[in-house]
Amino acid sequence: MMYYDVIDTVLGKVYLLADSKGLRQLTVGSAGFCPDSSWEHDAKAMKPYTNQLTEYLSGKRQKFTIPLAPQGTPFQQKVWNTLTEIPFGETFNYQQIADKLGTSNAAPAIGITRNVNPIPIIIPCHRVLNNNNSLCNYRYGQEVVSQLLALESGQLSLIPTIIK
Incomplete structure (x- = not known):
């Protein structure tokens, strides 16, 4: 069963x-999010995810501990896992990520993978x-991106209110 919820933010x-494996998708704005009729809007089931995102956007969380279950190729999975290792408040460029993966010629593919990240913010592609x-x-x-980086440098708060 797939569950979803929505929070209202400055963004x-x-x-x-x-689902039972973890967070599958995060979408900012309604474009790109079209709930299937089999999905259930369940704030209670989504509470661990919405709570951690709310804490992050409030400047109270620097690392996410919720289970993630993005769907992608093995290469995409490796890149997204590497992005989760970029420390809060820091940025890496494509080449630094390629070097970290041991694939120094993969910078263009890393850029493409960054752009199809299904769980932005939590898999912090804004730090790339x-x-x-x-x-x-x-x-x-x-x-x-500018707002998220400003949040991480302590210059901004993106405090959301959960919509019921």
Whole structure:
């Protein structure tokens, strides 16, 4: 069974989707989130996920401990796992991630994988920069990246209110 919930944030509505294996998807804004009729809107089942995201957006959490279950290729899984190791408040560029994976020529593929991350924010693709250390294009816009990086540097709070 798939469960979902939504929280309201400074970034807009954030939709979360999970099953018994963990969080499957996080979508900022309604574009890209279309609940299937078999999914259940269940705030109680989603509470561990919404609580940790709320804590992060309030500046009270730096590391997520919820189970993640993104779907992707083995390479994508490796990249996303590596992204979760980027410390709060720090950024890496594509080449640094490629080097960390031991695949120094994979920077372009890492960029593509970053862009299809199904669980942004929690798998922190906003902490990934171009090889020239500038902000990358982000599916939710550079303003969202800037806000998340400002949150992590202590300059901003994105405190959400849970919608019932």
